[in-house]
Each structure stands twice: as C-alpha cells, then as structure tokens.
Amino acid sequence: MLTAMLGEAWRAMGANRLRTFLTMLGMVIGVGAVVLMLAIGQGAQYAVAQSINSMGSNLFIVLSGFTNAGGVRSGSGNAPTLTVTDAEAITELDGVETAAPVHQGSAQLVYGSSNWNSYVIGTTPAYLDVRSWALVDGSPFTDSDLRASTRVALIGKTAAQNLFGAENPTGKTLRIGQAPFLILGVLAPKGQSLDGRDQDDVLIVPLTTAQRKLFGTPFQGSVRAIMVKAAAPEVMPAVENSMNALLRQRHRIRPGQDDDFNVRNLTAVADSAAETTRIMSLLLGAIASVSLLVGGIGIMNIMLVSVTERTREIGIRMAIGAREKDILTQFLLEAIVISIAGCLIGLLLGIGGAVLTNLLTGTAVIISGSSVIVAFSVAAGVGIFFGYYPARKAARLDPIEALRYQ
C-alpha cells in the first residue's frame, strides 16, 4: 500500500514538473544554505580553537604604558616602564608558573640571495614554556646566551621556508643587516593567531641580543611586555590581583595614581573570541534556517494549491473507499518526497559550496556528519510539518462536496 502511494506521489510530482521543481528549489536552497553556513561556522570555530590552543594556556600579557578610565594610553614615544627584574619578581609570585619579558620588532632577514621581512622576538628561554612552544629541530638558546648576548636564533616555519626553502635551517647562519645569526633550531608550526597573524613568521633571539644589537632600548633592562603563564585557570584572578599589587609597589605608584602598566588576561580574550565565533556560527545557522522555513512555507503553499486543484480527484478516491487516513498519507507522502528530494539535492549543493568556498578563499570549512544529519532531519520535519495542514485539509473534505467540485 505504501509503495502504491509512493508511486502515486511520484506520478503527481511528475504531472507538474516545473511546479515540483520550483517547490523543491525552496528546500534545496534552504538545506544548501544551512549546510554551507554550518560548515563555515564550524570551520571558523575550529580555526579559533586552533589559535587558542597555539597561544598557550592560562596566559597574561603585561604591557608597558599608562591606563586610565578612558582606556589604554601608551604612545610609541613613551618609554617602556617594565623591566626584566619585574619579570623575575612576577615569576616568584604564588600561582605563577613562569614569565618571560618580551622585546620585539621587525627586521629584514637575509640568507644567501633570499630576503625576508619577519617578526623578531627578543626574550628569555622561559618564553618557549610560556607559549608551550616546541622545537621540531635543534635546541633552544640558554641563559648563558642571554648573558653573553650571543647572536643565535630560533626560526619559525614560515620564515624558514621563505629563506631556506627545502634546506634544513639548523646550523645555518643568516644575517640581519650586517650581523650574522646562527640558527639553533626550528619552531613547531602554530598557525594563525587570534588576530590573524601568521605566528610561524618569526625569529626568536635572546632578549639582550635584541636590545643591544637589533632594536636598542632607552635604558638597560627595560622591556615593552612580559608574558606570564599561571599554573591553572582557577588561580588566574588571584594572580592578576597579586601582579597588579606587586607592580604598583615595585613602580612606587601611590594610591589614586594611574598604573604605568596594563595587565591583560589573554585566556579571557581567547574565551571571548571563541564565544564570538560560536555566536557568529549560531547566527549563520539561524539565518540559513530562515530560508529552510521559507522553503517549508513554499511546500505548504503548493500543497494547498494542489489539494484545491485535485479536490475532485479526492472526491473520487473517497467514493471508491479511500479513508481519511489514506488521503492524509497520500498528500503527506507527496510533501515528504518533495522535501526529502529537495533536501538531498540541497545537501549536495551545500557540501559542494563549502568545498568551493574552501578552495577559492582558503576559509576553513568543516562538514560534520551531525550537521548533515541535523539539516536532513530538520528538512524532513519541515516537510511533514508544512505538508500536514494541506494533507489534513484534503482528508477532511466532504466526499459529496469534493465530487461536485468542477
């Protein structure tokens, strides 16, 4: 019986192909949009999660400069207020795992005939721990390099590829200006940071080398920033408070005076970035769902027209013994067949669109089985929901009235 009815649904759809196609199109676009938007949304969430992982966990950054109620006020003319000894003092605080002072800038790297402008970070060996950054080759520089301001460096993957191509950079020497730098090791790739920078386009050198031989500094031991890693997420608020207190005391800031530093909880920033992408992907999904809804309303619209057009047919079927539920099933099946067929085509288009988006723009996309299942079952549900009212209308027709309909 069900197969006979499916056959009839098929026949009814075939009887008016253009209309069936247009009805389906609503569903196709709806499902396609949902799948595509979910893929893009999940891709974005994945990319953010990746950057957060690469950032390192439980991180603070302490920046030089004044803050007031209006926000950050740290012009480039301002002298750095933080010092290497501040970093050492912070390391001693309860709940702090380690801290690394950072002094950075950009520089033109030269190797043979290759030239590459890269981001140069001057820091201490602790930096790799703070950032949970591993080496894929070679070994890190040490405290003795720091004391002696030796010209050694660790190189990121992007910078290495651009300068050395397929060669192994470890043990090679590159130049910054006229100064030679020996590459001690290669950093593991980290990918994009939250603000979209390529974290692998980097050269890490001892802090003292950066200060004395690369960028200079207004007075010895001053740095622009300190990165701090707390021992656990739970202690972060306490660490933030004790850091503030410690730095105010060390910088002799009287009560009521503004800080000359600025502590930022990077983990909180990361969390809010993750939250933002989550909301963005929800929003994308919600907007796409609206088109699914519109597709569903399209189905309802056409089914209502179809019921009216086929009133006489319904009367004939009732006269030869169709029960209400037979008529209901027939029209419901038609709506479901249309929405499922539209859904399958929509799935293909959505997946195709996602792959194309990835190929054309490089945006991360993720097509998860669950999103496909959700889109599919929602579409089938939409078909049933919006097909039910017209089908019930058909089933409730009075046989005599229906037969009399011209």
Add this chain to the structure above:
Amino acid sequence: MSAATASADAAAVIEVAGLDKAYDTPMGPFPVLKGVSLAIHAGEFVAIMGPSGSGKSTFMNILGCLDRPSGGDYILDGKHVSALDKDQTALLRNRTIGFVFQGFNLLPRMSLEDNVALPLVYCGVDKEERRQRARELLAKVGLGQYAKSLPNRISGGQQQRVAIARALVNRPRLILADEPTGNLDSHTSEEIMALFEELNREGITIVLVTHEPDIAQHAKRQVRFLDGRIVHDAPTHHDLPAGEVQPC
C-alpha cells in the same frame, strides 16, 4: 443465478424507512427528501426516475454512503449506516458498493488498468493481484487491449465501461449508478445497459437513476420520485414495447 431465484431471495440489501434530507441554505433548511421508504432485495435491478430536482441524486448519494440523511433509517446489508463512523462507511464504499457516475470520474493521469485497480489499493491487495484483477475486469468489459492507455484516449462509452470495471473490481454486492448513460448516445447507452443486465444476471443488485424511459425498460423494477417522495413503485412492464405508453 437466474432472475427467478434472485427474487425468491428475501434478504434486503437496502432498507430505508422515513428517510429525510434537508440541505442547509442561507435561507434556512431546504427539504429535498421527505419520508422516503424503500426496500431493495438482493438480485434486483431498480431504475429510479423522476423530474429534475426531485431528489434522485440526493437519494443515491445517501444510498452510496457519500452523504448522510437528516432523519430516518438506512440499513445497508444488515448494518445501520447512521451508527457507522467515517472509516466504516469508507469500508462499505470500498467493499459493498460500486458507484458509477454520469461523468465517469476516472483519474485522468492514470492508465485504465491503474484506474480499475485503485479501489484495491485501499484494501491492501498486493500489486500483482491488483494488476491481474484489473486486467480481468477490463477484459470483461471488452477493453483488455487498452490497459495501459490513459482515459482521454478512449471514447465516452469506453470510459464508462472502465468506470463499471472499477466499480466491480472489489466484487461488490451492489452497484449504484447515477445517470450512467446521461452523457452517452443511444447506441452506446444500449451497450452499457446490456452490460448492467449481464451483471444483474450474475447476481449483483443494481440501482440506477435515469431520465430516459428506454433505459428504464432494462430494469426489472421502476421507482418514480416527485418532489422528494416516491410516487410510483412497480415492476417493469416487459410486455410493452420500449418507447410506448409509460406507467404512471
């Protein structure tokens, strides 16, 4: 089964008593049937006649369980129809009654075979058997070779034969036909009536509405409606040549 043995069979297929029907109109209820009582026994062949608007179609629709009376009793095949729910009356329409309409009422997009088989879909007969029974009946009404054609490919008389085949496919006891020859020429009408006579000889009870006395001559009993009441009910006078003086 012969006509003689059929009339000896006393079981009433249809029994109506004091049947009323009023349509609701904007000007209040409009009575169409006013206390109709009638019994039709198995094997009978009844022609219902009467002027336009006298309530014949209304009566047939009630007999066919397509419409419900406003008052009175209707017992079909021993069952009080007013006590049945919608599914049960659908079952009666499917199994007990075969309905033939003036306008044939075939489904235009289905092959003749599928049209004939349609009632079987609603009682769960499997595909192979549906096909076989539809073919059998199409052959019986002389249209076996058109099984795969669409209704608009054949003539009106042929379409009515298909409709009769559809009415017969579930082996009903009763055929109700409301002006089955109303859209056909006289020659084709005679062919259709011959088919009804043959079915009646096989034992199927037939009630048909007609305006034409010639057609009514094929029945064994004639009932005449006037203004919602039965005014004449008597066996057909077969000794009179068709087309001469009419009873009543």
